[in-house]
Amino acid sequence: MWWVGAGYKTRNVDPSALTPPSFLLLNSRPQLLLVISVTMAKDMTLLWASGSPPCWGVQIALEEKNLQGYNQKLLSVAKGEQKSKEVLEINPRGQLPAFKHGKIILNESYAACLYLENQFKSQGTQLIPEGAAEVGLMYQLIFEAQPLAQKIGEVLYYNWKVPEGERHDSAVQRNKEALKEEMKIWEGHLQGCGDFLVGKSFSLADVIIFPVFAYFIRNGGSEERYPNVAAYYKKLRDRPSIKKTWPPTWIDGPGMGTLKDI
Amino acid sequence: MAAKSMTLLWGSGSCPCWRAMIALEEKNLQGYNHKLLSFDKMEHKSQQVLDINPRGQLPTFKHGDTVVNESYAICLYLESHFKSQGNQLIPDGPEEQALMYQRMFEGLTFYEKLGSVIYYDWYVPEGERHDSALKRNKDGLVVELGLWEGYLSKGSGSFLAGKSFSLADVVVFPTVAFLFRFGLSAGRYPKLEEYYALLKDRPSIKASWPPHWLEGPEEELLLKDI
Numbered sequence: 484m485w486w487v488g489a490g491y492k493t494r495n496v497d498p499s500a501l502t503p504p505s506f507l508l509l510n511s512r513p514q515l516l517l518v519i520s521v522t523m524a525k526d527m528t529l530l531w532a533s534g535s536p537p538c539w540g541v542q543i544a545l546e547e548k549n550l551q552g553y554n555q556k557l558l559s560v561a562k563g564e565q566k567s568k569e570v571l572e573i574n575p576r577g578q579l580p581a582f583k584h585g586k587i588i589l590n591e592s593y594a595a596c597l598y599l600e601n602q603f604k605s606q607g608t609q610l611i612p613e614g615a616a617e618v619g620l621m622y623q624l625i626f627e628a629q630p631l632a633q634k635i636g637e638v639l640y641y642n643w644k645v646p647e648g649e650r651h652d653s654a655v656q657r658n659k660e661a662l663k664e665e666m667k668i669w670e671g672h673l674q675g676c677g678d679f680l681v682g683k684s685f686s687l688a689d690v691i692i693f694p695v696f697a698y699f700i701r702n703g704g705s706e707e708r709y710p711n712v713a714a715y716y717k718k719l720r721d722r723p724s725i726k727k728t729w730p731p732t733w734i735d736g737p738g739m740g741t742l743k744d745i
Numbered sequence: 746m747a748a749k750s751m752t753l754l755w756g757s758g759s760c761p762c763w764r765a766m767i768a769l770e771e772k773n774l775q776g777y778n779h780k781l782l783s784f785d786k787m788e789h790k791s792q793q794v795l796d797i798n799p800r801g802q803l804p805t806f807k808h809g810d811t812v813v814n815e816s817y818a819i820c821l822y823l824e825s826h827f828k829s830q831g832n833q834l835i836p837d838g839p840e841e842q843a844l845m846y847q848r849m850f851e852g853l854t855f856y857e858k859l860g861s862v863i864y865y866d867w868y869v870p871e872g873e874r875h876d877s878a879l880k881r882n883k884d885g886l887v888v889e890l891g892l893w894e895g896y897l898s899k900g901s902g903s904f905l906a907g908k909s910f911s912l913a914d915v916v917v918f919p920t921v922a923f924l925f926r927f928g929l930s931a932g933r934y935p936k937l938e939e940y941y942a943l944l945k946d947r948p949s950i951k952a953s954w955p956p957h958w959l960e961g962p963e964e965e966l967l968l969k970d971i
Contacts, residue, residue, distance in 0.1 A: 622815070
């Protein structure tokens with residue numbers, strides 16, 4: 484085990500992560516850590532789409548774990564590139580994100596995030612908190628984010644998912660009501676929260692859920708009706724890992740206001 | 746004893762509840778307090794549930810003052826908090842660990858595809874149901890079953906993440922058990938059948954088997970043509 488001080492949080496470095504020639508050339512431990520991170524990242528590849536919360540979560544996790552320098556390719560869902568051969572070779576489901584680390588493949592964003600935190604525990608930001616109550620809350624929230632994302636999708640993509648002959652106004656209405664109820668639950672979760680979803684530190688809950696809130700707001704979600712969500716969004720949007728990975732297609736201007744009545 | 750400070754509110758014949766119960770057994774937390782509630786009588790929306798889980802869903806779980814709802818969250822919390830007791834449910838090696846996480850989360854899609862068929866009438870009000878939609882959902886489930894048949898054929902061991910039982914099996918086995926409960930035909934998915942046979946008598950699974958299933962087949966065999 485290598486113990487590193489010198490202004491960094493004390494951390495263990497797994498000797499098996501060292502590439503012997505690089506290590507021998509270095510004079511300082513911070514440089515050593517940097518080489519290890521870059522070496523690890525060079526074995527990683529992420530295929531992603533702009534504005535996709537699952538893709539964005541993985542990108543945030545990679546930044547937070549100091550794994551900048553990973554290979555990446557931006558693909559277009561509008562052009563159907565998620566069904567291209569290069570994606571299907573990594574992910575037979577033809578979905579993004581598609582992530583590789585050496586021979587290891589992780590095509591589910593939560594799987595990739597949990598893997599990265601567990602395998603790189605000792606570098607970058609600690610993304611799983613210490614106390615039992617906080618761990619429990621973090622896991623609960625990331626799974627509650629599933630119905631949140633799903634309900635947003637049911638409203639935004641109704642016409643894309645449901646063939647014309649099967650569409651009903653009653654279903655559209657029900658989906659909108661369900662999303663409203665869901666957003667109220669999250670307003671409640673954020674009531675009295677500090678800067679983060681769980682306790683006093685940034686965690687996997689923020690990695691996974693910030694992109695979903697940002698997506699809601701991007702698509703017209705009301706900041707007036709959901710002030711706690713809006714406040715959380717504003718507090719975190721300038722965090723370096725988030726700012727750096729902000730969806731490139733969002734920089735061009737506002738999105739569709741589809742969710743403005745929610 | 747830790748289990749005595751735990752309470753699980755659950756319903757019989759619920760995959761999510763079953764996942765939590767398998768995890769509790771695997772971590773040697775037998776003896777937890779629990780209450781069987783009835784979905785039919787809408788007991789999942791009762792005050793005792795809403796007090797712990799504003800979503801009015803099961804499983805609902807408390808450990809001391811810590812509330813953890815969402816079945817996958819309960820499983821991950823238990824493994825994290827009780828790592829050193831019972832069976833190790835998250836492998837250490839990077840390849841096996843990654844595969845475990847991958848299959849766990851694909852397991853959510855698997856459950857969703859199953860539900861889109863067996864719970865179609867529960868989810869979709871009568872005036873909005875279409876044969877075309879149910880057919881599409883069945884076709885989606887068939888594709889999904891093909892994927893899992895493939896995973897079990899090519900895997901390096903008998904379990905979803907390889908050679909050891911893991912959280913992937915904890916969360917996905919209930920879905921597989923449901924397939925056979927709802928009439929998946931013998932012979933069509935041999936690897937899934939083998940997996941089911943391998944695990945159905947595992948102590949943690951046997952101990953948490955849905956009680957009303959022991960009374961005999963009652964469900965309409967919605968999957969017999971799949």
